[in-house]
Amino acid sequence: MKEPLLLDGREVSKSIKGQLKGTIDSLTKEGIVPKLVTILVGDNPSSHTYVQMKANACSKIGMESERIFLPTETTTEELLQTIRQLNEDETVHGILLQHPVPSHIDERQAFDTIALEKDVDGVTSHGFGSTAFQLNAYPCCTPAAIMEMIDFYNIDVEGKHAVVIGRSPILGKPVSMMLLNRNATVTISHSRTENLEQMVSQADIVVAAVGKPKFVKGEWLKEGAVVLDAGYNKGNIGDCDYETCYNRASAITPVPGGVGPVTIATLLRNTVLAAQQKAMMREVSHT
Amino acid sequence: MKEPLLLDGREVSKSIKGQLKGTIDSLTKEGIVPKLVTILVGDNPSSHTYVQMKANACSKIGMESERIFLPTETTTEELLQTIRQLNEDETVHGILLQHPVPSHIDERQAFDTIALEKDVDGVTSHGFGSTAFQLNAYPCCTPAAIMEMIDFYNIDVEGKHAVVIGRSPILGKPVSMMLLNRNATVTISHSRTENLEQMVSQADIVVAAVGKPKFVKGEWLKEGAVVLDAGYNKGNIGDCDYETCYNRASAITPVPGGVGPVTIATLLRNTVLAAQQKAMMREVSHT
Numbered sequence: 001m002k003e004p005l006l007l008d009g010r011e012v013s014k015s016i017k018g019q020l021k022g023t024i025d026s027l028t029k030e031g032i033v034p035k036l037v038t039i040l041v042g043d044n045p046s047s048h049t050y051v052q053m054k055a056n057a058c059s060k061i062g063m064e065s066e067r068i069f070l071p072t073e074t075t076t077e078e079l080l081q082t083i084r085q086l087n088e089d090e091t092v093h094g095i096l097l098q099h100p101v102p103s104h105i106d107e108r109q110a111f112d113t114i115a116l117e118k119d120v121d122g123v124t125s126h127g128f129g130s131t132a133f134q135l136n137a138y139p140c141c142t143p144a145a146i147m148e149m150i151d152f153y154n155i156d157v158e159g160k161h162a163v164v165i166g167r168s169p170i171l172g173k174p175v176s177m178m179l180l181n182r183n184a185t186v187t188i189s190h191s192r193t194e195n196l197e198q199m200v201s202q203a204d205i206v207v208a209a210v211g212k213p214k215f216v217k218g219e220w221l222k223e224g225a226v227v228l229d230a231g232y233n234k235g236n237i238g239d240c241d242y243e244t245c246y247n248r249a250s251a252i253t254p255v256p257g258g259v260g261p262v263t264i265a266t267l268l269r270n271t272v273l274a275a276q277q278k279a280m281m282r283e284v285s286h287t
Numbered sequence: 288m289k290e291p292l293l294l295d296g297r298e299v300s301k302s303i304k305g306q307l308k309g310t311i312d313s314l315t316k317e318g319i320v321p322k323l324v325t326i327l328v329g330d331n332p333s334s335h336t337y338v339q340m341k342a343n344a345c346s347k348i349g350m351e352s353e354r355i356f357l358p359t360e361t362t363t364e365e366l367l368q369t370i371r372q373l374n375e376d377e378t379v380h381g382i383l384l385q386h387p388v389p390s391h392i393d394e395r396q397a398f399d400t401i402a403l404e405k406d407v408d409g410v411t412s413h414g415f416g417s418t419a420f421q422l423n424a425y426p427c428c429t430p431a432a433i434m435e436m437i438d439f440y441n442i443d444v445e446g447k448h449a450v451v452i453g454r455s456p457i458l459g460k461p462v463s464m465m466l467l468n469r470n471a472t473v474t475i476s477h478s479r480t481e482n483l484e485q486m487v488s489q490a491d492i493v494v495a496a497v498g499k500p501k502f503v504k505g506e507w508l509k510e511g512a513v514v515l516d517a518g519y520n521k522g523n524i525g526d527c528d529y530e531t532c533y534n535r536a537s538a539i540t541p542v543p544g545g546v547g548p549v550t551i552a553t554l555l556r557n558t559v560l561a562a563q564q565k566a567m568m569r570e571v572s573h574t
Contacts, residue, residue: 108422129416133395133456159481167467169420176475180454183479185486188463192470194446199472 005153005251007228009145009261012152016265017061020272024062027275034275035064036094036120036267037086041079041101042072051098057264063271066092076106080113087115093278094120094271099170108169117277120270123170132177138270143175145262146207146228147182155205155226155251158183163200165189165216165239166209171230175207196220208239218244227252230259292440292538294515296432296548299439303552304348307559311349314562321562322351323381323407323554324373328366328388329359338385344551350558353379363393367400374402380565381407381558386457395456404564407557410457419464425557430462432549433494433515434469442492442513442538445470450487452476452503452526453496458517462494483507495526505531514539517546 027034036058038051051067058065068082079101086095095118101107111123119127122140130137139147150157162184166172172188180186189199190210200206200220206227208216213233218241221227227249231239238255246252253259314321323345325338338354345352355369366388373382382405388394398410406414409427417424426434437444449471453459459475467473476486477497487493487507493514495503500520505528508514514536518526525542533539540546 108420112422125416125420125422126413127416128419129412129414132415132419132460133412135395135399135412159479161481161486173419173464173467177460180460180475180477183477185474185476185480187472187474188467189472190467190470192446193472194448199448 002250004227004246004249007149007153007251007253007258009149009253009258012145012148013261013265015152016148016262016269020061020269023272023276027272027279028062030279032275032279033062033064034093034272035066035091036096036271037066037068037092038096038098039068039070039079039082039086040098041070041074041105044100047098047100051096054096054264054267057268058271061268063268072102074102074105076104076109079105079110083110083113087113087118092118093275094118094267096121096267097123099123118274120267120274122174122270125169128169128174128177131174132181134181138273139178139266140170140174141263141266141270142171142209142230142259143178144266144270145259146175146230147178148262148266149228149253149259150182153251157205159185160204161185161187161202162205162207163187163189163203164207164209165196165200166207166211166230168209171209172207175209175230179205179207206240210239212239213237214239214241216240216245218246218248221245221248223248224250226250228259229253229255231255232260289537291514291533291536294436294440294538294540294545296436296540296545299432299435300548300552302439303435303549303556307348307556310559310563314559314566315349317566319562319566320349320351321380321559322353322378323383323558324353324355324379325383325385326355326357326366326369326373327385328357328361328392331387334385334387338383341383341551341554344555345558348555350555359389361389361392363391363396366392366397370397370400374400374405379405380562381405381554383408383554384410386410405561407554407561409461409557412456415456415461415464418461419468421468425560426465426553427457427461428550428553428557429458429496429517429546430465431553431557432546433462433517434465435549435553436515436540436546437469440538444492446472447491448472448474448489449492449494450474450476450490451494451496452483452487453494453498453517455496458496459494462496462517466492466494493527497526499526500524501526501528503527503532505533505535508532508535510535511537513537515546516540516542518542519547 127137229238414424516525
């Protein structure tokens with residue numbers, strides 16, 4: 001059996017960061033250091049790890065970052081206040097609210113309070129609409145990372161049948177719109193889908209965004225399918241059963257080292273673009 | 288062969304308008320007459336007919352309406368100015384920019400200049416995002432009309448496979464999101480789709496939103512499929528070949544008298560809701 005192409009997220013991430021370096025340097029020379037602020041509410045240990053990783057990634061590439069920790073008992077209104085202050089803060093280019101927030105908080109309202117021009121994680125409903133309509137908005141990071149993988153490895157999307165498993169606002173829905181805008185035929189499936197296996201068996205491209213470890217089995221796949229696994233479950237396990245999928249796929253993302261690292265790279269890029277946009281606006285207002 | 292259920296848009300429209308009557312009356316008593324302003328740029332005869340139909344529908348149900356006609360040579364900036372004035376105008380509850388505008392105008396920018404709270408036609412990218420995420424926004428009228436048909440005739444959507452043909456921002460994309468939010472498995476197909484017929488042949492529900500007369504043939508359909516035809520081509524011809532589809536479908540929308548009349552009813556409803564929202568805001572600010 002032919003081995004599948006490994007879609008190495010670390011390579012893709014390196015390439016994106018390489019492209020950013022020059023922009024960050026010239027912005028810094030102009031006195032603008034791209035700055036990301038992450039907000040973490042509560043003390044979920046995985047979330048702590050994620051925001052730490054994002055801060056490290058910023059510092060490594062010469063960007064500024066700040067982490068705001070809010071206690072679990074923070075109210076929605078208090079969180080919105082924090083976001084509004086960051087919206088106003090001229091030195092902040094990107095705002096990321098770490099998902100999930102404690103259940104008593106209205107996460108959607110918090111996301112939608114982030115100013116569109118600072119929504120570098122691509123979580124606002126307005127940003128989603130703009131992405132779906134191919135307008136100017138920072139694309140949601142994990143879906144954008146999946147598209148980066150596709151581009152880096154020249155995976156053919158046009159006219160292909162992509163089956164997305166999952167329909168969340170920050171993964172299934174946006175990646176479906178992005179694939180559609182690249183001329184794939186897109187099926188969005190989910191927990192209520194009847195005959196999911198049969199649907200997956202027709203896919204040229206499978207995007208797993210379901211949040212259940214080893215959910216997609218190799219025997220569901222069409223021989224030669226492209227498998228993009230956006231899942232990150234406890235113990236570094238993806239949404240696809242890697243071993244069995246590996247045997248059927250023509251290309252596959254490993255977990256870890258697949259979509260994850262590219263997600264962080266897209267976050268950095270969105271933040272740099274936001275800083276660049278800001279610099280351009282400043283120039284315009286000076287002329 | 289069993290005759291299919293006819294999804295009569297005139298019946299659905301009558302039902303929606305019946306429900307609106309009471310609200311319009313009580314708003315009028317409070318001194319608020321729901322008002323829709325339509326903007327028509329250029330002299331497309333079909334567009335003239337459409338805005339006239341919308342104005343008539345308003346007047347019949349006791350709503351106000353105003354038609355603004357702008358010449359073909361109107362610039363994007365001039366159109367945006369008109370929209371911004373209507374955004375500010377306290378007496379206007381809903382703004383509809385008749386599609387299509389002359390090709391030199393940036394239609395998307397014009398749509399997105401309409402204030403979200405007056406976007407009763409549901410054409411803004413922000414409104415699309417809000418609808419996709421099931422937030423509070425006026426849903427795009429033709430997709431909303433399709434959902435009304437489904438509800439009125441108790442068509443089972445949950446877990447069913449819906450194939451949408453077309454991916455426009457005001458039809459294919461929003462109806463896909465609405466069906467998805469009702470737990471259908473949704474495939475979005477389009478001009479670049481390979482094997483469209485095979486895809487359609489698997490559908491429990493087919494939504495034709497492709498803009499090509501008699502495009503969908505009866506022989507493509509699974510026996511017993513539900514056929515929702517959102518097309519309106521010259522000569523009152525739908526996107527589906529009605530005769531052959533009729534023989535295979537379990538339920539079908541006629542053209543004319545299908546989705547069209549319901550679209551206007553959803554526009555009236557969105558405008559009434561916008562006026563009601565306005566009245567509520569006024570009350571809040573008075574207390």
